[in-house]
Amino acid sequence: MRYQDQLFEQREHALLAAARQLFAEQPWDRVTIAEVAIAAGIGKGTVYKHFPSKEALYARLVLDLSRENLLELRELHAASPAQDSMRRVIRRAFEQMLSNPIQAQLCLHCDRPEFQERLETPYRQQFLDIEHEYQLFFGDMLNVTLNNQALSQSDCQNLLWGVEACVSGVMARIASGGFTHWAEPIALDDYFARVTDFIIAGLCAQATALLATSNSHE
Template sequence: MRYQDQLFEQRENAILDAARQLFSTQPWDRVTIAEVAVAAAIGKGTVYKHFPSKEALYARLTMDRSRTDLAELRALHATSAPQQAMRQVILRAFEQMLSNPTQAQLCQHCDRPEFQERLDPASRQQFLELERDYQRFFAEMLNGALGTHALAQGDCQNLLWGVEACVNGVMARIASGGFAHWAEPIALNEYFARVTDFIIAGLRTQAADLLAPPRRHE
């Protein structure tokens, strides 16, 4: 790698590290590019050479963390017993969100259509590719849990909609601060376990219906 390329990459990593640090200590949507520049010890103009807008910075942070999380989930799935793999992956996905509530908020923000429309074409394409990676992993995980590869891609996609609704609900709950403000607080680990049971039961039932032979009319 050329020296100029190494320097560019180092500056970019410094910007990303500075943003993560700032986001962990104050509301992420109030942090300015100028503050990121000061924290990274570089000029404001230099930040814009790497990230032309705060949206571009948000997108990069979200994609980087999502790719890291997906790689961890894939590794966990590969080393888990088939019958326990899906449950362990779902629970770990919830733990990933809980470990970084700010990231959960950013993911929700970056998933909004109006946000995606403001991104450059290359960034939008990266989000689409990341979504496809998660879809492929879900299909692999689902077929592995069912012990079959008979589910069509379209069927897996339909089942994913229900899972996405549950995961987004958990993400929103984490982003909002959990259940501490409820009259009878709920432990998040218990909440994660119940939602996971609900997801798996629903997937098994729906998948069984999809794989069942059509009934003959008498």
């Protein structure tokens, strides 16, 4: 790698690290590009060579974390017994969110249509790409859970919508601070267990119904 490319990469990593640190110390939506530049020891003008807008910085943080999380979930899936893989992956996905509530807030922010519309084309495409990767991963897990009784792509998509709704709800709950403000607080570990049970039961029941319908039409 050329020296210029190494320097560019080092600056970019410094900016991302500085942003993560600042977001952990104060409301992330109030942190300015100038503050990120100062924390990273880099001129403000140079920041825009890496991230043309604050939205691009948010997007990069979310995309990087999404890729890291997906890699970990794939490894967990590969190392788990087939009958327990889906449950372990779902619980781990919830734990990933809980380990970084700020990133959960950023993920929700970056998922808004108006945010996506403001992004530069390469970033929008990366969000589409990572979404596609998660869909493929979900399809692989679902086939293993159903003992390789393959569903159609449209059926898998329908099931994924239900899972996405549950996962988004958990993410919103984590981003909002959990249940500590409730009159009778709920332990997040118990909450994760119940939601995981709900997702697994719903997936299995719906998949069985879809397979039965598909077989009856043959």
